Amino acid sequence: MTAFATNTISSERSLRRIRLISGLIMLAFVMLHLANHSLNLISLKAAEEGRHWFLAIWRNPVGTILFYGAAVTHVALVMRSIYLRRTLVMPLREASQIILGLLIPALLIEHVVSTRIRYEIVGLHDTYEFVIRSLWVESSGNALRQSLALLVVWAHGCIGVHFWLRYRDWYSRAAPFFLTLAILLPVLGLLGFAYTGRILASEPVQSSYGSGYSPIGSHGGGIVSPAAAQQLMVIKFMLYGLFVASLLSVLTLRLIRSWRERFDQIEIRYPEGQTVRVPRGFSVLEASRIGGIPHYAVCGGKGRCSTCRVQIIEGGDTLLNPEATEQATLNRINADPDVRLACQLRPLNNISIVPLLVPTLESNLPANSQQVNPGREQEIVILFCDIRNFTTLTEAQLPYDVVFLLNRYFAIIGQAVEQAGGRLDKFIGDGAMALFGLQGRPEDACRQALKACAIIIREIDRLSDELSTGLAIPLRVAIGVHSGPAIVGAMGYSNVKSLTAIGDTVNVASRLETIAKELNVTLVVSEPTIEKAGSDTSQLESREITVRGRAEPLRIYVVTQQMSASFL
Structure with a gap:
């Protein structure tokens, strides 16, 4: 079979x-x-x-x-x-x-x-x-x-x-x-x-x-x-x-x-109590559409994505084994044995299923949602930037002054990223995350990220000098940059939905920004990013670090405030 x-x-x-x-x-x-x-x-x-x-x-x-x-x-x-x-x-x-x-x-x-x-x-x-x-x-x-x-x-x-x-x-x-x-x-x-x-x-x-x-x-x-x-x-x-x-x-x-199949139907039961009767041989995705039950299928039901995947609750022992296209997709996402693709699964007997991606009515989807920016894996560069000693800087500041400082800081980050050719992803407290390489070659993305770092460091120095009389300590930032594969797509809920990235590459970049704080340096860049950018590393200090969740150590390069001008 x-x-x-x-x-x-x-x-x-x-x-x-x-x-x-x-x-x-x-x-x-x-x-x-x-x-x-x-x-x-x-x-x-x-x-x-x-x-x-x-x-x-x-x-x-x-x-x-x-x-x-x-x-x-x-x-x-x-x-x-x-x-x-x-x-x-x-x-x-x-x-x-x-x-x-x-x-x-x-x-x-x-x-x-x-x-x-x-x-x-x-x-x-x-x-x-x-x-x-x-x-x-x-x-x-x-x-x-x-x-x-x-x-x-x-x-x-x-x-x-x-x-x-x-x-x-x-x-x-x-x-x-x-x-x-x-x-x-x-x-x-x-x-x-x-x-x-x-x-x-x-x-x-x-x-x-x-x-x-x-x-x-x-x-x-x-x-x-x-x-x-x-x-x-x-x-x-x-x-x-x-x-x-x-x-x-x-x-x-x-x-x-259709007339013949009317006498040979099965039931597909959904978690909210809905039951859809369809002729034997219909796919679960087709059953959802017939029953008016929202069900994701970004690739159009061709088995090229896993957005329609469901978990089999009852009746799994009566199902045929996945075919080649479905099995390849399931292997790619490391799916459990009871997970199947709704567009490829054609049950011959009654089953109960649970869609694993929460369905949303198409009319409620905002512009630039999953249909326009479906998730996909691609090689990008992630930049994390954070203000060092932010609590010390602001503990004696008036609330209006803190807001003024942050808005000036956010403007510097945003303009630097856009000027270098990247995309500002989000602000998290006094930190920022930026993406490079959404379009273009990975090598160009690495150079763009380092260019953004140079602009940020230079403009932060100017802002620190400008506000020196009102700051307890000089304004300094810690930056972490890493490149690699990440899942990029429109994520969020309702109107709070935007293009972003998740995955190990993002976690490592965030960790490098934390290491920059711990080492009291301005910038920490991973070896893959430096190599793709073609930068001269002869004057830089390198270290090997262990990142949680990674089996092998990662080599990084440390850039101090004094060295940033010559390196970048």
Whole structure:
């Protein structure tokens, strides 16, 4: 049974990959098509020249098989996925992707028949003048439909690419460039289409092929004979019929399956007393959605995250073993044997479960929450800074003076971190925590953190001199800096939710700041941070320390107040 399950999940993974590849092939076609349209902003001749290159890629036997094979494969796999879905209750983002995908064939069949298929049957060369004159001059309705089709295809492809890449470490840095391309390319393409359309509307027909894009069923259409026009009309209705029949067949099969499963249901019980009855074979996540029970699933139910995980209270002995995708995720989080992923768990008998992540209604989630900043592990640099001897400094101060001092101190920390390229995470009493490397290379993040340290130390000295008459002792800080992997994501509750980091790296950085206080020095930096920053350590004192929770000692470098100017 386990071997069979493994083979099944491998097959599903392969089909998912094929669906992605076929979608990328079609997106490449659309990108080149829009780029070719944009050449109309230069001239119709430039667009026609670009079209020769476009046709050389896609109208040869290899390009034809690649593109139309990808289109048929992608549509077939989409139909399959719709059938396999146990419920059509889903988040809006998933529904919008499916709806846009189903609109594409309905919007493009007319265009495909009037261009490529007509070319194959009649030998009619669909030049830019022919197509744009037919769409823009002879039938404005077709122009609007074709523009809408381009936007739908492009939006569907861009959404798919976003969901494919959104958890890649480099995607946050590349996203602005992708967004620029996603906006500019269709805008330039449609402007080129409209620009040439307006020119052709004021000029007589120049093409030796005449016009006739839209009236496939008429006796017009330039050199298209009535017999050929009739053949094209039959092909068009066959394609529409095939698509509609496929969609109706999938929905009919779903209804038949639903009717049969109505007599073979199980119960899934939740901790608040809710009970959801679903057909045998539904996943726990699907049961939650059907029952209207909030349930996290950041990855969309693909088993790539553990946010939907549940603990099995009753019925665990009747469950099948986890499949490969689920087991890999469970191993990564060191899950107990009774913990499973709700999106992958399909019980065959009644069970009782407890979601391990407290569900929250989507409407209550603040902006920039888990959907925008899901937790992920990445290499970052953590800086902790604290005022030394803060109690001594403020014990004789008036409350207003203490607030004034802290606000000046917080401003120095915040400006230094932002100036160096980091992100101020939080203030804790008279301490502060900052993150570096949320975007960019770890080496650059280490250098940014040390630059921030230099600015903080310099500005704190200036503030100390400025307030020297009112301070019992000079104002000094203790700073700890460490780099390594940490979990970064939006954390908190309700409106008190922000991007932050947790993990061993954060704990070590906090410990280094405490050691700086204990050693009465300004800065303590871990060896990994110094090495990645490429700093000269020949004049620095180094030590090995033991950090609670770490098996191996950590080498650190100590920077005193006097040495900070030369080192930093």
